[in-house]
Amino acid sequence: MQLIDKLSILADAAKYDASCASSGAPKRSSEGKGGLGSTNGMGICHSYTPDGRCVSLLKVLLTNFCLYDCQYCVNRRSSNVPRARFAPEEVVKLTLDFYRRNYISGLFLSSGIIRSADYTMEQLVQVARSLREEHEFRGYIHLKTIPDADPALIEQAGRYADRLSVNVELPTGESLRTLAPEKQLKTIHQAMGTIHQGQQAVAGEVRAPAFTPAGQSTQMIIGADATDDSTILRSAEALYGNFGLRRVYYSAFSPIPDSPNSVPLAPPPLMREHRLYQADFLLRGYGYRANELLGGAGNLALDIDPKLAWALEHREHFPLDLNRAEPAMIARVPGIGIRTTKRLVELRRQRRIRYADLARLRCVLSKAKPFVVTADYHPPQAERSSQALRQAMVERPQPQQLGLWG
Numbered sequence: 001m002q003l004i005d006k007l008s009i010l011a012d013a014a015k016y017d018a019s020c021a022s023s024g025a026p027k028r029s030s031e032g033k034g035g036l037g038s039t040n041g042m043g044i045c046h047s048y049t050p051d052g053r054c055v056s057l058l059k060v061l062l063t064n065f066c067l068y069d070c071q072y073c074v075n076r077r078s079s080n081v082p083r084a085r086f087a088p089e090e091v092v093k094l095t096l097d098f099y100r101r102n103y104i105s106g107l108f109l110s111s112g113i114i115r116s117a118d119y120t121m122e123q124l125v126q127v128a129r130s131l132r133e134e135h136e137f138r139g140y141i142h143l144k145t146i147p148d149a150d151p152a153l154i155e156q157a158g159r160y161a162d163r164l165s166v167n168v169e170l171p172t173g174e175s176l177r178t179l180a181p182e183k184q185l186k187t188i189h190q191a192m193g194t195i196h197q198g199q200q201a202v203a204g205e206v207r208a209p210a211f212t213p214a215g216q217s218t219q220m221i222i223g224a225d226a227t228d229d230s231t232i233l234r235s236a237e238a239l240y241g242n243f244g245l246r247r248v249y250y251s252a253f254s255p256i257p258d259s260p261n262s263v264p265l266a267p268p269p270l271m272r273e274h275r276l277y278q279a280d281f282l283l284r285g286y287g288y289r290a291n292e293l294l295g296g297a298g299n300l301a302l303d304i305d306p307k308l309a310w311a312l313e314h315r316e317h318f319p320l321d322l323n324r325a326e327p328a329m330i331a332r333v334p335g336i337g338i339r340t341t342k343r344l345v346e347l348r349r350q351r352r353i354r355y356a357d358l359a360r361l362r363c364v365l366s367k368a369k370p371f372v373v374t375a376d377y378h379p380p381q382a383e384r385s386s387q388a389l390r391q392a393m394v395e396r397p398q399p400q401q402l403g404l405w406g
């Protein structure tokens with residue numbers, strides 16, 4: 001098979017993986033000048049799922065042969081798709097050729113499991129080692145980690161890769177047992193723990209060799225099983241807390257050709273994935289806890305964003321006097337982000353905040369105005385019921401172009 005034919009199959013096979021954003025990688029400046037490329041924290045290139053979503057950056061599989069039979073995966077053992085396999089040196093050559101032509105900024109490499117977890121991981125590491133040591137490649141490398149592989153191999157991968165990811169795939173052990181019985185949540189967590197320990201070992205050590213400087217990430221597939229958003233967010237929260245993950249990526253399940261009966265025929269609403277990303281952003285950046293956003297079982301609202309939903313359920317905190325409130329509470333006002341909160345706090349050190357300041361500082365007034373008090377403004381909407389406010393603020397988004405906050 002020609003290299004270009006393999007590339008066609010193995011790039012297409014990789015497009016379902018959403019876990020390869022490349023932001024946050026510091027430049028490898030300590031490794032000297034004259035190497036190829038540099039890590040600039042930008043995305044690499046884009047790939048699209050069949051329904052048109054842009055899900056990730058540069059990506060290719062080493063092979064789409066796989067011993068496992070995960071029901072949601074197009075590359076599963078029982079799938080009737082064309083198969084191909086790169087030799088490690090072929091991936092190295094492609095990466096260097098594409099890099100020199102300015103097509104890419106780095107490599108995202110994943111793989112089906114062939115022969116054994118250790119053998120597959122060795123092949124992935126071989127590619128990264130060759131790029132870094134033989135070709136002085138300074139571009140971005142994101143390696144997918146095979147959870148069952150020897151921890152020593154995962155540690156080697158961490159020395160060469162900017163980012164490692166171990167896909168948890170499904171939010172609970174029970175979901176894995178049903179849809180991916182050859183995988184175990186325990187070994188996935190162990191692999192994440194190995195990476196986390198490697199990161200902690202070099203943290204603060206100026207002379208220590210880099211170890212996954214862009215951190216580790218994972219992917220959760222949404223809507224392949226009946227797990228609700230509450231469970232998904234709690235699972236993500238635990239991963240952030242236990243393993244210091246940089247990002248959890250949520251990927252709405254894409255029905256695949258000839259899919260088994262165990263997975264749905266239709267995808268979940270794209271808005272569900274979007275709301276999970278918004279909720280995840282609140283966990284990471286705003287100090288919300290998963291059980292604040294979804295107290296009981298169930299899913300996030302689709303018609304309003306989770307920050308607005310929280311504010312409408314906690315009217316006892318509002319309207320909030322922006323001239324007196326704690327910064328952490330100001331950041332919880334719908335339509336006011338972290339950066340604007342800082343600017344408001346700086347401003348009120350000089351003078352009292354007025355309503356016009358909110359527009360000037362680019363608050364989303366349509367969302368913020370029922371929830372804030374300023375020196376010259378008290379919201380008439382404060383008397384309206386949460387239900388009435390919600391009706392007035394329901395979003396009607398364009399499904400193909402979703403900003404983080406609608």
Ligand code: SF4
Nearest residue numbers: 066068070073076112
């Ligand atoms: S191990 Fe990975 S490639 Fe293989 S079937 Fe499962 S998800 Fe697909």
